[in-house]
Amino acid sequence: MTSEYYTQALVLAKEPTGESDSQVFLYTADLGLVIAKAAGARKIVSKLAGHLEPPNIIAVRLVQKNRFQIVDALKISALPKSNNWAPILDLVKELTAEGQPDSELWRMIEGKSLEGGEILRVLGFDRAFAVCQDCGAKTPGNFLLKRLEYVCSVCLAQSGSPAHFVLK
Ligand SMILES: [Zn+2]
Numbered sequence: 001m002t003s004e005y006y007t008q009a010l011v012l013a014k015e016p017t018g019e020s021d022s023q024v025f026l027y028t029a030d031l032g033l034v035i036a037k038a039a040g041a042r043k044i045v046s047k048l049a050g051h052l053e054p055p056n057i058i059a060v061r062l063v064q065k066n067r068f069q070i071v072d073a074l075k076i077s078a079l080p081k082s083n084n085w086a087p088i089l090d091l092v093k094e095l096t097a098e099g100q101p102d103s104e105l106w107r108m109i110e111g112k113s114l115e116g117g118e119i120l121r122v123l124g125f126d127r128a129f130a131v132c133q134d135c136g137a138k139t140p141g142n143f144l145l146k147r148l149e150y151v152c153s154v155c156l157a158q159s160g161s162p163a164h165f166v167l168k
Contacts, residue, residue, distance in 0.1 A: 002063055003065075005064065008076070012025040012027055012055075012092055013025040013054055014052055014053065017037075028101065031099065032099055057075070057076055059074045091116060105122050134158075
């Protein structure tokens, strides 16, 4: 069975797979996180390539047959180029799930006001209620992406984990 979807999305990441394919991570308004293949044909990939760059906001047509495939994409906007969005896009990619759209997060994307602490709060990891998972210290300033837990800076240094998000 094949399903087709048309939705808006924030492009989180694009990774080459094989010679002419790409795997694209999208946070969509209607489907939550979507990991999709950009169609194999080189011509199609090159036509879509410019649209499928982070941090573009796109209108995207997807077909799902076992996995998602991007059949068309059009850039409609982008997050402001002045910021370094990489840590924020990583955070959204790690914290969201396929098939679980979140209207509050999507509104933040549309409003282009994406801030790490707010994203964590919206997705159920509010720092206000967090303690360091290793020592119990209050208001820990680092969120470990691999563990989905907060730790304080002392414990972070001891764990040596490179994949973390620092809250200001
Ligand atoms: Zn600690």
